[in-house]
Amino acid sequence: MKITQISVFLENRKGRLYEVCSLLGDNDINIRALTVAETESFGVLRIVVDKSDAAVTLLRDSGFVANFTDVVAIEVGDRPGGLASVLKIFAANDVNIEYMYGFVEKHSDKALLVFRFEDADFAQQVLAKHSISVVTRKEIEGL
Amino acid sequence: MIWKEDVECADRAVLQVLQSDHLKKLIPYIYHNCPVYKQKLEDAGVSPDSVQSIDDIKRLPFTTKEDMRDHYPYGLFSAPQDQINEIHVSSGTTGNPTLVGYTRDDLALWGDVMARTLCCAGAEPDDTIQIAYGYGLFTGGLGFHYGALEMGLRIIPTSSGQTARQLKIMQDFKPRIIGCTPSYALYMAEEAKEMGIDPREGNWRIGIFGAEPWSDSIRHEIEDAWNMLATDVYGLSEIIGPGVAQECQHKDGLHIFSDVFFPEIIDPETGEEVAPGEDGELVITTLTKQGIPLIRYRTRDIVSISCEKCRCGRTSPRISKIKGRTDDMIVVRGINVFPSQIEHVLVGIEGTQPHYQIVVDRQAHKLDQVEVLVEVEERFFSDEIKHLNELRDTIRKEIQAVLSVGVKVTLVEPKTIERSMGKSKRIVDKRTL
Numbered sequence: 001m002k003i004t005q006i007s008v009f010l011e012n013r014k015g016r017l018y019e020v021c022s023l024l025g026d027n028d029i030n031i032r033a034l035t036v037a038e039t040e041s042f043g044v045l046r047i048v049v050d051k052s053d054a055a056v057t058l059l060r061d062s063g064f065v066a067n068f069t070d071v072v073a074i075e076v077g078d079r080p081g082g083l084a085s086v087l088k089i090f091a092a093n094d095v096n097i098e099y100m101y102g103f104v105e106k107h108s109d110k111a112l113l114v115f116r117f118e119d120a121d122f123a124q125q126v127l128a129k130h131s132i133s134v135v136t137r138k139e140i141e142g143l
Numbered sequence: 144m145i146w147k148e149d150v151e152c153a154d155r156a157v158l159q160v161l162q163s164d165h166l167k168k169l170i171p172y173i174y175h176n177c178p179v180y181k182q183k184l185e186d187a188g189v190s191p192d193s194v195q196s197i198d199d200i201k202r203l204p205f206t207t208k209e210d211m212r213d214h215y216p217y218g219l220f221s222a223p224q225d226q227i228n229e230i231h232v233s234s235g236t237t238g239n240p241t242l243v244g245y246t247r248d249d250l251a252l253w254g255d256v257m258a259r260t261l262c263c264a265g266a267e268p269d270d271t272i273q274i275a276y277g278y279g280l281f282t283g284g285l286g287f288h289y290g291a292l293e294m295g296l297r298i299i300p301t302s303s304g305q306t307a308r309q310l311k312i313m314q315d316f317k318p319r320i321i322g323c324t325p326s327y328a329l330y331m332a333e334e335a336k337e338m339g340i341d342p343r344e345g346n347w348r349i350g351i352f353g354a355e356p357w358s359d360s361i362r363h364e365i366e367d368a369w370n371m372l373a374t375d376v377y378g379l380s381e382i383i384g385p386g387v388a389q390e391c392q393h394k395d396g397l398h399i400f401s402d403v404f405f406p407e408i409i410d411p412e413t414g415e416e417v418a419p420g421e422d423g424e425l426v427i428t429t430l431t432k433q434g435i436p437l438i439r440y441r442t443r444d445i446v447s448i449s450c451e452k453c454r455c456g457r458t459s460p461r462i463s464k465i466k467g468r469t470d471d472m473i474v475v476r477g478i479n480v481f482p483s484q485i486e487h488v489l490v491g492i493e494g495t496q497p498h499y500q501i502v503v504d505r506q507a508h509k510l511d512q513v514e515v516l517v518e519v520e521e522r523f524f525s526d527e528i529k530h531l532n533e534l535r536d537t538i539r540k541e542i543q544a545v546l547s548v549g550v551k552v553t554l555v556e557p558k559t560i561e562r563s564m565g566k567s568k569r570i571v572d573k574r575t576l
Contacts, residue, residue, distance in 0.1 A: 007526030009519045009524055009554070011559070039531075039532065042519075042554050042555075044526055044527075044528060044531070046526060063556070064556070065556065065557055067524055067526070069526040
């Protein structure tokens with residue numbers, strides 16, 4: 001099952017990340033996972049939050065460019081080789097990963113990772129076939 | 144020396160007779176050979192026979208850059224294409240470039256006015272000139288070339304760019320005159336110093352700088368760096384290219400060759416003539432051109448004019464350095480840049496036009512830098528950096544293709560570009576000109 005990531009365009013300016021985070025915090029939106037991809041002049045903030053729709057509306061109203069991206073959250077064993085075992089399956093099945101990052105907190109005793117796949121639907125079929133458990137939207141909201 | 148003393152130093156009355164004679168021939172020639180102008184003259188209620196003296200010029204309609212664009216490519220030509228010997232193009236405001244064509248006589252005229260220009264700057268027949276204006280579709284290089292050829296100078300046609308080679312040639316041949324853009328002169332001086340070459344060493348006497356606006360402070364900087372007299376040349380491809388007006392050694396205004404390029408200074412709003420000394424838009428009529436003669440061409444350059452005789456002996460009127468523009472054109476490294484060109488590119492890429500801003504800057508002794516800021520919008524925003532970089536590169540390449548100037552494109556957040564009265568401020572010029 002896919003979950004929703006919010007992507008936000010950010011210029012490389014002092015305090016800009018703080019402004020996004022405090023805006024979300026002030027409105028009682030909790031960030032579950034976060035990563036920033038940066039270039040020399042701009043960055044893209046990628047976050048998973050508990051209230052996606054509210055967060056995007058809030059960001060857009062505050063003048064940010066923000067949109068939704070389908071991602072998949074996967075639990076992997078929190079032990080040496082845990083991530084490798086999942087990546088091996090992707091590699092063997094030609095599943096391309098655009099980027100990935102980790103969750104702030106743990107859902108269980110496993111590590112929780114966000115994957116942005118080139119083809120999310122195809123990736124999900126492969127995941128299901130190999131019985132790799134994905135985290136649902138409901139679970140994210142309840143984290 | 145004065146190349147054409149009989150006209151350059153002629154009494155005003157003699158000059159007016161000459162100008163009247165030219166105009167009396169020009170109007171019927173255009174009327175009978177150029178349907179677009181025929182229509183324009185008829186619309187203005189001017190019969191070709193009614194133009195009897197230069198004072199009648201005020202009754203004639205203006206010609207604008209839009210006319211050139213609307214009738215691209217050949218609509219404003221008066222000579223048939225088989226008589227056109229050479230064409231040049233410069234960038235237009237949108238879409239079509241501005242095309243100009245020269246007959247054999249026009250090329251001779253260009254050589255003549257450029258020889259006058261070189262002499263006015265102080266060139267002597269045994270001088271060597273390094274022409275570091277671009278050769279090609281741009282009129283700078285070839286215009287200087289024809290003038291130097293006419294005068295019999297020794298020509299080193301380096302064209303622009305390849306700075307290390309330019310400096311090597313300077314050291315080996317020790318030319319006394321250089322022609323290039325003022326910013327390139329400063330850039331070359333700086334490069335020379337970095338290579339351990341003293342630009343002041345050499346036989347330099349005169350620099351003839353133009354194709355972009357520059358101030359007296361830049362003049363002093365160039366004169367100091369190169370140990371030469373820095374003079375200003377004015378021209379535009381629509382009229383002929385370089386060779387419309389030139390400063391003499393007194394550097395007190397640019398002598399406009401008014402026997403062939405008749406100047407008027409008008410209020411750009413009303414079209415009425417302003418008094419000598421007052422700022423207004425320079426309007427030029429090409430009195431003797433054949434290929435694409437223009438009547439009352441609106442240059443959009445703001446200048447003032449002085450009709451007093453100069454200490455050098457020339458009676459030709461003098462225009463001031465360009466004080467501004469009536470439109471939003473800027474000149475970057477000798478190339479005309481209109482915001483509308485960039486708008487055109489952005490619309491082409493994105494379907495609608497995002498907010499943008501052009502920032503022009505010049506680091507000390509460096510060439511002009513152009514940065515185009517484009518506000519990111521949701522419809523082309525992507526969570527993937529590679530897509531955003533691809534978009535930025537596409538915008539950059541397409542703008543560069545249209546402008547022929549290297550630019551940097553920076554994606555910025557929405558609403559970060561300053562808006563004045565609801566419209567974005569399209570150009571920020573940070574250069575000290």
